[in-house]
Amino acid sequence: YEWFSGLINTAVINRRELYPLGDSKFVIFPDSRYDTVFANSITTTEIGLDTRISFKETYIDGKFNRATIKSAYPIITISYRYGIPLIQNKDYTYHKLNLEIEQWFNLSTIGWSRFIIDAGKIWGALPYPLLKIHEGNETWLFDQGSSNMMDYYEFVSDQYINFFYTHHFDGFFFNKIPGVRKLKWREVVYFRGLYGTLSDKNLNFSEYPGNLLSLGKEPYLETGAGIENIFKVLRIYAIWRLTHLNYSGNQDVSKFGIFATIYFSF
Numbered sequence: 001y002e003w004f005s006g007l008i009n010t011a012v013i014n015r016r017e018l019y020p021l022g023d024s025k026f027v028i029f030p031d032s033r034y035d036t037v038f039a040n041s042i043t044t045t046e047i048g049l050d051t052r053i054s055f056k057e058t059y060i061d062g063k064f065n066r067a068t069i070k071s072a073y074p075i076i077t078i079s080y081r082y083g084i085p086l087i088q089n090k091d092y093t094y095h096k097l098n099l100e101i102e103q104w105f106n107l108s109t110i111g112w113s114r115f116i117i118d119a120g121k122i123w124g125a126l127p128y129p130l131l132k133i134h135e136g137n138e139t140w141l142f143d144q145g146s147s148n149m150m151d152y153y154e155f156v157s158d159q160y161i162n163f164f165y166t167h168h169f170d171g172f173f174f175n176k177i178p179g180v181r182k183l184k185w186r187e188v189v190y191f192r193g194l195y196g197t198l199s200d201k202n203l204n205f206s207e208y209p210g211n212l213l214s215l216g217k218e219p220y221l222e223t224g225a226g227i228e229n230i231f232k233v234l235r236i237y238a239i240w241r242l243t244h245l246n247y248s249g250n251q252d253v254s255k256f257g258i259f260a261t262i263y264f265s266f
Helices: none
Strands: 002-004 007-018 026-028 037-039 042-054 057-061 066-071 075-083 094-106 112-123 159-168 186-197 220-230 234-241 256-262
Touching: 066 094, 186 234
Parallel strands: none
Antiparallel strands: 002 007, 007 042, 026 037, 042 075, 057 066, 075 094, 094 112, 112 159, 159 186, 186 220, 220 234, 234 256
16 A cells, blocks of 8 residues: 555565475474474465655556656665464464665766665574575576575575665766777676574574575675676676685585676666
């Protein structure tokens, strides 16, 4: 429900049943390592409320979706979820809270920037699929919502903060190079930082698959540089992974990658 322009509330109810791959089972230790449960599935029922605050936002409104164009002020989204224990010994009780702040801003003649801060916390003892499994990317398509040099199912947390920053120079450097200036290419730089922790309660509640680990004491960091406005719609990034390069959880971690994305500017 949109109370007025810039303030939207969304009520949410979800019922999910998660299944492991193949013939495997979820291994859960509800009380101790000596009280093991082999579960064929994990069931959750949750209700929630999302609040979105966007003062003087410019957007394109469709029948079902709204695309943000710009705003001179931060866009704030607060999400809360409560897990309801409807079925004894099968549903899980938990609270999840997430706060996201997003903003665009100009830097005079050197272009414009955008940042996103995403922080969250989970209360309750839960098996790993219900925790925050940080988004990775194993494709060649750039994904601003994921850590592009992180593998799928590599890191998990129950409290975390994620920082995304990108700056678009709009030709500040390329326009000074005569041969390149005619191409109308634009420079862009990118940085992502992620820090999260996993409580002993959740670490010992279930058996974790493969390489899925907590981030430990070190934040995950990656950075990159790219060229946009190639053929007016193509952007290409070169991205370097800066941390968690050599550790027991992933011996074959990739340290560098090339990614592409298609975008349209207004």
